[in-house]
Each structure stands twice: as C-alpha cells, then as structure tokens.
Amino acid sequence: MTVHGLYDSFDPENPDLEIMTLCLDCAKHPSLKRFVEAHAMEGPICGICQEVGYAYRACDPKRKNDLTNLIKALIRFYYNEYEYNGHWGGNDEPEDLLAKPNPILEDQSAPGRTRSPDRSCDFLYDLFSAQPYPPVDEGISVYAGHDEDGHRNIQFALKDRISPILATLRARLATENYFDVEPALRDLVNEFADRITHTMPAGARYFRARIGIAARYADHSIGEWRSGVVRQPFSGAELSAPPPQLAAAGRLNRAGVAFLYLASDADTAAAEVRPHPGHFLSIGEFQSLVELKIATFDADIMQFAGNEHELDLFHFIYSTDRIMALPVVPGEASRYSITQLVAECLRQKGFDGVSFRSSVGHGQNLCVFRPELFEQVACSLAVREVKSLKYSLEASPTILKPGANHYPLKN
Ligand SMILES: [Zn+2]
Incomplete structure (x- = not known):
C-alpha cells in the first residue's frame, strides 16, 4: 500500500534502483545523517528500508553521486580493503559489510518496517558499481586497483593509519629547518x-x-x-x-x-x-x-x-x-x-x-x-x-608469531 500516490510506481519485485536513495532513519553515521538531512525531500524511496507505507524524507536523487562518495569515504575510513575485496582474501563485498552491524548504515529495520537485507544489498551493489574507479579528482574509490606495473595495491582503514601527507612533513622536520617545511604546510592549511x-x-x-x-x-x-x-x-x-x-x-x-x-x-x-x-x-x-x-x-x-x-x-x-x-x-x-x-x-x-x-x-x-x-x-x-582513575581497554587484533602474510609496518 502506498501513500497518496507518492510511491505508486514502486514495484518491490523489480525496483528501479536508479531512483532510490537513502532515508534519514537508515543513515547511521552522524556525518551521513547530516548530509541526508541537508538534501532531504519527500518522494524518493530509500534503498535500504524500501518503505512505501508512509511518507518520509530521503536524499534528493540529484545528490546521489555525492551520497555515494560520502558512503565510500566512510568505508575507506573504517575498513581495510582486505575486509571487502576477495582478491585480498575478503569474504564480503562492500555491500555485505553494510548489511551487518556497522558504523555507517543501520543494519536493522526500524520499528514497523520490513527491511530485506537482500534488497538493500542489491541497492548498495548498484550504488558502488555505478562508477567503481572514478577519476581521482571526481570521486572516491573503495578499491586501490593496480599500479602501472600491474601490481595490485591495497587501501588501509584511514582511522588506523597516519596520513601520508603528515608523515612526510614530519619526516622532513627531522632533517630540515622548520622554516623550509613551513611553506608546504601553509599551502595545505590554506586548502x-x-x-x-x-x-x-x-x-x-x-x-x-x-x-x-x-x-x-x-x-x-x-x-x-x-x-x-x-x-x-x-x-x-x-x-x-x-x-x-x-x-x-x-x-x-x-x-x-x-x-x-x-x-x-x-x-x-x-x-x-x-x-x-x-x-x-x-x-x-x-x-x-x-x-x-x-x-x-x-x-x-x-x-x-x-x-x-x-x-x-x-x-x-x-x-x-x-x-x-x-x-x-x-x-x-x-x-x-x-x-x-x-x-x-x-x-x-x-x-x-x-x-x-x-x-x-x-x-x-x-x-x-x-x-x-x-x-x-x-x-x-x-x-x-582525585579518588580513582578509569582505564578503558579495547580488544585489538593480536598476533603471537607473524607468518608469511604479515608485512612489518613503519607506522
Ligand atoms: Zn530507509
């Protein structure tokens, strides 16, 4: 049943993935919620919950490219490529990651909705495969791809790694005077x-x-x-x-x-x-x-x-x-x-x-x-x-003895 004709054209068996976007309720990460809120309108169907029982606000389809880039940026921030690329041993595709508990999208139906994980995977697959390798100045890719010599590269979760730009500037400060490094940093700050x-x-x-x-x-x-x-x-x-x-x-x-x-x-x-x-x-x-x-x-x-x-x-x-x-x-x-x-x-x-x-x-x-x-x-x-101090310990991936698949990291 649809609401005042708003979602009449929707066929749950054969949904038009092109026109689907993301609703406010299914966006979980605060930045993603802010983005959807900033570009929200009534009418588009959410590809995650696929709700048609009542009117709600979802991202303007005209901003779908920006929406896709933001979701990809969040995947790059939280996940290593080996978690979602079969070529690196990943069991999941990016869309599978977002159907499980994750920090980016809600993985459970909101009360009163009947969300289908399969359908949301189809929607996300369509989203990510629209442009898997956009030009570097036009979009974001979740895959590092190959270099010129055909070697496969890998993306690591940004949250766990020091920024290469920062690492380079820091290394320069070890061998150069600060006033020789300053102009590059000033240009960066200007950006x-x-x-x-x-x-x-x-x-x-x-x-x-x-x-x-x-x-x-x-x-x-x-x-x-x-x-x-x-x-x-x-x-x-x-x-x-x-x-x-x-x-x-x-x-x-x-x-x-x-x-x-x-x-x-x-x-x-x-x-x-x-x-x-x-x-x-x-x-x-x-x-x-x-x-x-x-x-x-x-x-x-x-x-x-x-x-x-x-x-x-x-x-x-x-x-x-x-x-x-x-x-x-x-x-x-x-x-x-x-x-x-x-x-x-x-x-x-x-x-x-x-x-x-x-x-x-x-x-x-x-x-x-x-x-x-x-x-x-x-x-x-x-x-x-001061009566007491609290320490917070978190489980961290641990290895007792590195094997053939482990490469020493500098940072
Ligand atoms: Zn939704």
Missing part, C-alpha cells in the same frame, strides 16, 4: 582552513586544572566537636599559562611561547594533567573576552568526500587531531614539532586557537594562542581530590 573555522562567541567558558593547591589550613569553624582541613586552590598567574620566559615546549607551543591550554569540561581538564589517585587539583573556569576564530580539528568527513584529494586532506586533519591529543613525553619533544608547526601556520592564517579531541577525557581541548583572550572566572575556583 582546508575555511572548512575547519569555528566562530566562538565572547563569554564561552572553558576549564583549566593544575595538580596541587596553594595552601592548606586547619579549620576550627567546621564544628564545635572537631576541626577539619581546608585547601585553597591555585589562582591568578598560578593557574594561568606560564609567562613566555618560563614556558616549556608543549604539544602546540615551542619553548618560550606562552599558549593557554583549556578543556571543555572540568573532568577533561583534570584528566589532561594526568593526576594520580590522592592528588589534589586546583580547577578553574576561564571565559573568552571577545569573539574568537578557532580551528576545529574534529572535522566533518562530509565536507571532504568529493574526491581522493579531499579525502587525503581529511585524513591529514584527522591524523593531526590524533597526534595533538598525545601526551608530551619528556625527552621526545621533537616529536611534537609538526603539531607546533601546524599551530604556527594557523596563527599566521589569523586563527586565535585550535580545538582538538582529548585522548584521556570525553571532552575537547582548546589551545589559545594569546592567553590574554581569556580571563579567569574568580568565583569558579575549586579544589578536587
């Missing part, structure tokens, strides 16, 4: 700066933590029958960025450069200073004084799914975000040079700071290039005692 620009309003509040306290006191006012210990948090300059002459090299600042590192919530700020149980922390809020131009490295893949070069840019941003979040290990300060140089290029481009994910907390970090753009919120200061 995506607009797409990672976030305008932060004045009055935005962020947190900063420091291990330790200013002083402790015996307090006899707590009760007549006992006294307690009260602690006074660090404040003012003790909790702010150190002055330039005292600033040690950090993830984004060179030695002698004072940047203000903040976090989006108190827990992330606390986790970022890596305390131990039993530590007392001084925590305070900071407030932006003017509107700020911030580079956000938590980029949206939807804006970089047009072709292979765009996806390379996204991979660079994603990898940079990850290494910005790594802790500074004493004695390995040179390892952070590439993130320091990225910050310098962003500063030259007119950004006031960078936001990047935290590897130890759930929130975001914010590094501000001029500490005076934020002021401490006086009444926000507090002392917190």
Whole structure:
C-alpha cells in the first residue's frame, strides 16, 4: 500500500534502483545523517528500508553521486580493503559489510518496517558499481586497483593509519629547518582552513586544572566537636599559562611561547594533567573576552568526500587531531614539532586557537594562542581530590608469531 500516490510506481519485485536513495532513519553515521538531512525531500524511496507505507524524507536523487562518495569515504575510513575485496582474501563485498552491524548504515529495520537485507544489498551493489574507479579528482574509490606495473595495491582503514601527507612533513622536520617545511604546510592549511573555522562567541567558558593547591589550613569553624582541613586552590598567574620566559615546549607551543591550554569540561581538564589517585587539583573556569576564530580539528568527513584529494586532506586533519591529543613525553619533544608547526601556520592564517579531541577525557581541548583572550572566572575556583582513575581497554587484533602474510609496518 502506498501513500497518496507518492510511491505508486514502486514495484518491490523489480525496483528501479536508479531512483532510490537513502532515508534519514537508515543513515547511521552522524556525518551521513547530516548530509541526508541537508538534501532531504519527500518522494524518493530509500534503498535500504524500501518503505512505501508512509511518507518520509530521503536524499534528493540529484545528490546521489555525492551520497555515494560520502558512503565510500566512510568505508575507506573504517575498513581495510582486505575486509571487502576477495582478491585480498575478503569474504564480503562492500555491500555485505553494510548489511551487518556497522558504523555507517543501520543494519536493522526500524520499528514497523520490513527491511530485506537482500534488497538493500542489491541497492548498495548498484550504488558502488555505478562508477567503481572514478577519476581521482571526481570521486572516491573503495578499491586501490593496480599500479602501472600491474601490481595490485591495497587501501588501509584511514582511522588506523597516519596520513601520508603528515608523515612526510614530519619526516622532513627531522632533517630540515622548520622554516623550509613551513611553506608546504601553509599551502595545505590554506586548502582546508575555511572548512575547519569555528566562530566562538565572547563569554564561552572553558576549564583549566593544575595538580596541587596553594595552601592548606586547619579549620576550627567546621564544628564545635572537631576541626577539619581546608585547601585553597591555585589562582591568578598560578593557574594561568606560564609567562613566555618560563614556558616549556608543549604539544602546540615551542619553548618560550606562552599558549593557554583549556578543556571543555572540568573532568577533561583534570584528566589532561594526568593526576594520580590522592592528588589534589586546583580547577578553574576561564571565559573568552571577545569573539574568537578557532580551528576545529574534529572535522566533518562530509565536507571532504568529493574526491581522493579531499579525502587525503581529511585524513591529514584527522591524523593531526590524533597526534595533538598525545601526551608530551619528556625527552621526545621533537616529536611534537609538526603539531607546533601546524599551530604556527594557523596563527599566521589569523586563527586565535585550535580545538582538538582529548585522548584521556570525553571532552575537547582548546589551545589559545594569546592567553590574554581569556580571563579567569574568580568565583569558579575549586579544589578536587582525585579518588580513582578509569582505564578503558579495547580488544585489538593480536598476533603471537607473524607468518608469511604479515608485512612489518613503519607506522
Ligand atoms: Zn530507509
């Protein structure tokens, strides 16, 4: 049964795959949902749920090429080619991956729908095979194909690999002065700066933590029958960025450069200073004084799914975000040079700071290039005692003894 003639031409036994797209409910990845929402209209049938019982919104068929590229970009991000290419030992085709639990599309019917996995596989096969090897500047391929000598190449999941562009720049910094590497990085930043620009309003509040306290006191006012210990948090300059002459090299600042590192919530700020149980922390809020131009490295893949070069840019941003979040290990300060140089290029481009994910907390970090753009919120200061730390362990593909099919990787 169809709704007010909207889906009358639909024949479930012989569906016209050409005109099918994707509905909002079947898109699972947040970027894919945003894309469908941005180009949604009533009328097109969703190739995944193939719902015709009531009216719903699905992606405009005119944007099907962009939709396909975004789904392919997400496959490249999450999956290795050996998982979906029989030539590399994969048991599944790309469409099979998306019919099982996956981070890109819903694999189960929404309540009240009768989704057929076979039909959605037909739709996805049609989607992916329309143009398996588009020209590199016109689309994205999930297959690496062959090189000029006929050797079969392979794609690895972008999320697990460092961006080749980033790896090259980092390697150059080991043998060249930063000012010889800077122009290439500046050109790169110019290519995506607009797409990672976030305008932060004045009055935005962020947190900063420091291990330790200013002083402790015996307090006899707590009760007549006992006294307690009260602690006074660090404040003012003790909790702010150190002055330039005292600033040690950090993830984004060179030695002698004072940047203000903040976090989006108190827990992330606390986790970022890596305390131990039993530590007392001084925590305070900071407030932006003017509107700020911030580079956000938590980029949206939807804006970089047009072709292979765009996806390379996204991979660079994603990898940079990850290494910005790594802790500074004493004695390995040179390892952070590439993130320091990225910050310098962003500063030259007119950004006031960078936001990047935290590897130890759930929130975001914010590094501000001029500490005076934020002021401490006086009444926000507090002392917190660290009671426990949580570690999260995840299963990781493991090998006890490498075999003939294992090749040592550099990164
Ligand atoms: Zn659907």
